[in-house]
Structure formats: structure tokens, C-alpha cells
Amino acid sequence: MTESFMGPKTRALLRRGQPYLKGGARYDRVAAASEQAGFRPPRQLIVDRAEGDFLWDLDGQRYIDFQNGWATNPLGNCHPEILEAVQAAQRRYGFHWEHPLRIPVAEHLAALSPGQALPRFSFEVSGTEAVEAAVHAALCHSDRRYIIAFASSFHGEGLGTKLVSAYDSNNYVGLEAWSGGVIRAPFPHSEAIPPNLTLAQYQDYCLWYLEEHIPRYVMAANNIAAVIIEPALAEGGNWVPDPTFLQGVRDICDRRDWLMIADEVLTGVGRTGPMWAVEHSGVIPDIMVVGKHLSGGIEPFAGFSARDDILGDNPRATGGSTFAGTPAGCAAALKTLEIIDRDNVLDHGQSLADLAQEVMSDWTERFQIVSEVRGLGLLIGVSFEVDGYDGVHVARTVRDEMLKRGVWALCDFQPQVRLYPALNMAPDVLRSGLEAMAEAIAAVEQSGPQVGDYPAWPSGNVGF
Ligand SMILES: Cc1ncc(COP(=O)(O)O)c(C=O)c1O
Structure with missing residues (x-):
């Protein structure tokens, strides 16, 4: 050694x-x-x-x-079939926004979405951009101003996602003027439980805080657009909540009329076992953000899926930058999904x-x-x-x-x-x-x- x-x-x-x-x-x-x-x-x-x-x-x-x-590499480094698909797309299309691969990608993702309930897809470049676009879509759809995010979560390093993330309060220093629309709630994981509480008791407290404390003392429920959650806290330390926590969050969102945004950028496409980590708790979110694994570790590719009524005709929810959904990124995503299915x-x-x-x-x-x-x-x-x-x-x-x-x-x-x-x-x-x-x-x-x-x-x- x-x-x-x-x-x-x-x-x-x-x-x-x-x-x-x-x-x-x-x-x-x-x-x-x-x-x-x-x-x-x-x-x-x-x-x-x-x-x-x-x-x-x-x-x-x-x-x-x-x-x-x-x-980002569900199939290991430099998978030859994905490389080949990417190179073929680059040779054929170079870069144009108006290429034909977007449609089969969106079709595939609609069919794979939890409960097949999220048919609409918005193409983005990175997970950061996709989270920001998803939050924006939720704000526009509901015409409300606030988002609830969880302590220890990570959603990206953009101006918006730095504020939605909550793994270190030092990240907000200097950004105070921008952070008015985010409410942070506690997340039950074993490193953050107060003394004398079990994890289960703390989870109950977290759900109570979400449903009762926030609307009563922080912000009126009818001004809250959505709750954004990582089904397992990845960058925060690979913390895995009990499935009942996600179910509790879903129920609260239903009762309070809040959208549930699942950030599956890191947990999605099989990282936690099933295609989506929300499947462990049988929860269907209203919006789901994807990235990383989806393009087999070769090309940037990300986006978010949403219910038809959220994204089908939402003129204010604009998004997607120049390089969102490149031919190479779409080819990588199609090939990755094909291999995952073909090779079990x-x-x-x-x-x-x-x-x-x-x-x-x-x-x-x-x-x-x-x-x-x-x-x-x-x-x-x-x-x-x-x-x-x-x-x-x-x-x-x-x-x-x-x-x-x-x-x-x-x-x-x-x-x-x-x-x-x-x-x-x-x-x-x-x-x-x-x-x-x-x-x-x-x-x-x-x-x-x-x-x-x-x-x-x-x-x-x-x-x-
Ligand atoms: C859960 C989650 N959301 C969003 C992001 C941001 O994705 P990206 O780094 O592709 O912008 C990450 C990155 O690690 C992540 O883990």
C-alpha cells in the first residue's frame, strides 16, 4: 500500500x-x-x-x-452502447432543438412515471435547472407564493436551488434578499433527532409541524404552492425515511391542497431499487424531477414530469434553456432506458x-x-x-x-x-x-x- x-x-x-x-x-x-x-x-x-x-x-x-x-452512471463508466448512440445522434443532428428524439423520450417517461400519472415532460439540462423549473411551474399553476422544503435536503447549486436546499444554513448567507418564498421543515433522520425522542416520535412531530405549525404560524395554507421532497436524502447523507413519512407528506398535501414535488434526480432510475424511490411508499407525486442516471453517465440530461393539468397548458411555466434535451442527451436517455429494461x-x-x-x-x-x-x-x-x-x-x-x-x-x-x-x-x-x-x-x-x-x-x- x-x-x-x-x-x-x-x-x-x-x-x-x-x-x-x-x-x-x-x-x-x-x-x-x-x-x-x-x-x-x-x-x-x-x-x-x-x-x-x-x-x-x-x-x-x-x-x-x-x-x-x-x-450518474447506472450502467458503469463509458457504456459502449450509450457512447455509440450518443455519437450517432451527434453525427446526425449536431445540435438542434427541433430534433425528433424528444418525443420518444417524453413518451417513455410518461409510460414509466409513477402510476402513469405524470404524462407531461419539460426538458432541462441539469438537475438544478429542472428543480428550479419544477418549482416555478408549481408556483405558476397554483398562483401561490411559497414552497416548503426539508432540512438536510439538497436540490442543486443554482440561485433558486441553493435556497430550496437546506443542508447548511451558511449557504443562505448573502442570499437573504432572495429567500422569501421558501419555508423549511424538519426531516426525520437519525442524526437530527432531539434527545429523548425516538425516530418514530420525531417523524410524527415533523408531520405535525408540516400540517399544523406551518399553516398556523408561518404561512397561510392557501398561499403555499408545493412541498418539495427527496424520497431519500442523498447529498444530505443517504438518509432513508420510513415509507410512512412520504405517505404522511402525500396525505397532508392532499388535505392542504398543496402539490407534492418529488426530487428523484439522484434516487431515480433504479438507484434505490425500483425505477423511482417513491415506489417504496406507493406515493404518486404531482411533479417529479429527474436527471443524473437517466442519460447513462454520458451526457447532461434532466427534466421534470408533471400532471397533465399542471403542464399541459400553463403559459407562465416557461423553462428549458438552449441545451435542454439535446439530441445526444435524448439518445443517451433512450439507450439507457432500453438497456435497463432489456438486461433486467x-x-x-x-x-x-x-x-x-x-x-x-x-x-x-x-x-x-x-x-x-x-x-x-x-x-x-x-x-x-x-x-x-x-x-x-x-x-x-x-x-x-x-x-x-x-x-x-x-x-x-x-x-x-x-x-x-x-x-x-x-x-x-x-x-x-x-x-x-x-x-x-x-x-x-x-x-x-x-x-x-x-x-x-x-x-x-x-x-x-
Ligand atoms: C436530489 C438532487 N436534486 C438536484 C440535484 C442537482 O442536480 P445537478 O447537479 O445535475 O444540477 C442533485 C445533485 O446532486 C441532487 O442530488
């Missing part, structure tokens, strides 16, 4: 980017602060080549890919999820630093806790140890490592990646999260 994943080529390119890239000036400062706190700063890799379940960094080190292009990819994904559960089932007993392991399909999160330490540093140290062992996973600003294996990953690759993760956790447990042998730079995903 070596530090080769941060080899000379990677270091040199990162250094070269420092003067030019956003956040580049933070590298040394963040690294120094981490070191001063006694932690190794999170390390960064640059992908030189990606194929199937694996990728290679600039220095030639191979990794099992649990990072998955930020959960969702069934394979579920068998991988069962395998992951089997391998990880004893981790909370085996490792003192692991406080929780959870998953829904292949949306998997592991939380870390060590008395006297910031859990985020512990998680990052684990992630570093995983990188050393050739496994790439995600760890941002929460005390968790998140895993997003491709839905078609080979079972032995999944198993060996998880076993390497267990070794990494054991190494951190043995040495403690304080590791003083780290050179002064670079820090984590700053600037890329």
Missing part, C-alpha cells in the same frame, strides 16, 4: 490549476488547517480513464468506482443491494467508529462517530484509507461515507470494494483518526 494515488502527475496538475480554478487559493489554507487539527486532509484524484466498474487516476492507480460520477438491470441492482447488506450487516458491532450503516437499493451510507472528534474528519480519514486500497467513494461535509455502485456492477467487484472499505475502517480504528504523517497539501475537492 502506498500513497501512489496522490502520485506526482496528480500533484503537478492540481498545483497547475491552483491559480486558475475556483477555490484554488483555498488549497494550502485548508490543508494547513486540517494538519493543525491533527487530520490528514481529504485527498483528490483526477480521472485519467474510466471503464465499467473501474477508473484509473493520472498516476495509473486503479480504483473500484463507488463514486459513480456523483451517482433493476433486478441485478437489487441483488447487489442484498449482497451489500450481507457484507455490511455486522459493521456497527464490528467497528466502534461506525455508528450506522443504511441503504435503500444501492444508495448506501455509513456514518462515523468518535468521541472527541469531528465525525467529518473521521469519515474523510476512512475515505482516504479506502483510496489507498483502490476504492473511490464520496465524503463531503457530513460525517458519512456514501457509496453509489453502478446497478450493473459485477458482484465480486462490489464485494471486494466493500471488503477493502472494511479494512480501511479497521485501519482508522486501530490508528485513530489522528494521523500525522501527511504532507502539507493538497486538500480535498476544493476547486474542482
Whole structure:
């Protein structure tokens, strides 16, 4: 085991980017602060080549890919059939808005939508843009002014989605003048429950807050257009609510005459097992936002589906930018959906999820630093806790140890490592990646999260 994943080529390119890239000036400062706190700063890799379940960094080190292009590759890296479909569309159409592939994509998505109840589709480029367009459509449809969003949720990094997201109050600093239309409600997950409450009791409180507290004390119910919810809180830490929570939200929306917007950008297209994560609770939203997986990790593609009466003839709900629904993006989406259906990819994904559960089932007993392991399909999160330490540093140290062992996973600003294996990953690759993760956790447990042998730079995903 070596530090080769941060080899000379990677270091040199990162250094070269420092003067030019956003956040580049933070590298040394963040690294120094981490070191001063006694932690190794999170390390960064640059992908030189990606194929199937694996990728290679600039220095030639191979990794099992649990990072998955930020959960965008349901069929693994560079799937050849999707590449071919994309290239064929580019060769044939270049870029024109008025190409024929939009219609079969919209048809497919209507047929796949929960309960086949969301026949209309609006093409967008990114998940961020799609969420913003969906919120706008809801405001226009209802002619109301307010949206309810949940704590710990993430909906994107645009001006609107920064405000709708609620995973860190620091994100609103400087944006106060823009945030008047968003009401934030608590979301039941185990890291945020007040002392002396069970998760079930806290969930009841969250539903009561939504239905009673907000209309009574925050905003009149008839001025609230919609509730936006991630069926599982992905960026917030892969938290999986009990199915009764989503059902409760749906019932409240019905009673209060609010639209329910499900943000399935990360959970959709099989990430949690079924095609849509709302299927776990049997809930049918009024609007559903999609992205990421839908185009097989090759081309930007996103959008939102909605009920006929919301989007069929809503002249104020304009949206969709120049590059929304490109020929290449539509071709990628069509091919991805075709392969998922043809190869029973969702069934394979579920068998991988069962395998992951089997391998990880004893981790909370085996490792003192692991406080929780959870998953829904292949949306998997592991939380870390060590008395006297910031859990985020512990998680990052684990992630570093995983990188050393050739496994790439995600760890941002929460005390968790998140895993997003491709839905078609080979079972032995999944198993060996998880076993390497267990070794990494054991190494951190043995040495403690304080590791003083780290050179002064670079820090984590700053600037890329
Ligand atoms: C649930 C959810 N919604 C929206 C977004 C934003 O999507 P994008 O990064 O494609 O703009 C993300 C991104 O991670 C997400 O996880």
C-alpha cells in the first residue's frame, strides 16, 4: 500500500490549476488547517480513464468506482452502447432543438412515471435547472407564493436551488434578499433527532409541524404552492425515511391542497431499487424531477414530469434553456432506458443491494467508529462517530484509507461515507470494494483518526 494515488502527475496538475480554478487559493489554507487539527486532509484524484466498474487516476492507480460520477452512471463508466448512440445522434443532428428524439423520450417517461400519472415532460439540462423549473411551474399553476422544503435536503447549486436546499444554513448567507418564498421543515433522520425522542416520535412531530405549525404560524395554507421532497436524502447523507413519512407528506398535501414535488434526480432510475424511490411508499407525486442516471453517465440530461393539468397548458411555466434535451442527451436517455429494461438491470441492482447488506450487516458491532450503516437499493451510507472528534474528519480519514486500497467513494461535509455502485456492477467487484472499505475502517480504528504523517497539501475537492 502506498500513497501512489496522490502520485506526482496528480500533484503537478492540481498545483497547475491552483491559480486558475475556483477555490484554488483555498488549497494550502485548508490543508494547513486540517494538519493543525491533527487530520490528514481529504485527498483528490483526477480521472485519467474510466471503464465499467473501474477508473484509473493520472498516476495509473486503479480504483473500484463507488463514486459513480456523483451517482450518474447506472450502467458503469463509458457504456459502449450509450457512447455509440450518443455519437450517432451527434453525427446526425449536431445540435438542434427541433430534433425528433424528444418525443420518444417524453413518451417513455410518461409510460414509466409513477402510476402513469405524470404524462407531461419539460426538458432541462441539469438537475438544478429542472428543480428550479419544477418549482416555478408549481408556483405558476397554483398562483401561490411559497414552497416548503426539508432540512438536510439538497436540490442543486443554482440561485433558486441553493435556497430550496437546506443542508447548511451558511449557504443562505448573502442570499437573504432572495429567500422569501421558501419555508423549511424538519426531516426525520437519525442524526437530527432531539434527545429523548425516538425516530418514530420525531417523524410524527415533523408531520405535525408540516400540517399544523406551518399553516398556523408561518404561512397561510392557501398561499403555499408545493412541498418539495427527496424520497431519500442523498447529498444530505443517504438518509432513508420510513415509507410512512412520504405517505404522511402525500396525505397532508392532499388535505392542504398543496402539490407534492418529488426530487428523484439522484434516487431515480433504479438507484434505490425500483425505477423511482417513491415506489417504496406507493406515493404518486404531482411533479417529479429527474436527471443524473437517466442519460447513462454520458451526457447532461434532466427534466421534470408533471400532471397533465399542471403542464399541459400553463403559459407562465416557461423553462428549458438552449441545451435542454439535446439530441445526444435524448439518445443517451433512450439507450439507457432500453438497456435497463432489456438486461433486467433493476433486478441485478437489487441483488447487489442484498449482497451489500450481507457484507455490511455486522459493521456497527464490528467497528466502534461506525455508528450506522443504511441503504435503500444501492444508495448506501455509513456514518462515523468518535468521541472527541469531528465525525467529518473521521469519515474523510476512512475515505482516504479506502483510496489507498483502490476504492473511490464520496465524503463531503457530513460525517458519512456514501457509496453509489453502478446497478450493473459485477458482484465480486462490489464485494471486494466493500471488503477493502472494511479494512480501511479497521485501519482508522486501530490508528485513530489522528494521523500525522501527511504532507502539507493538497486538500480535498476544493476547486474542482
Ligand atoms: C436530489 C438532487 N436534486 C438536484 C440535484 C442537482 O442536480 P445537478 O447537479 O445535475 O444540477 C442533485 C445533485 O446532486 C441532487 O442530488
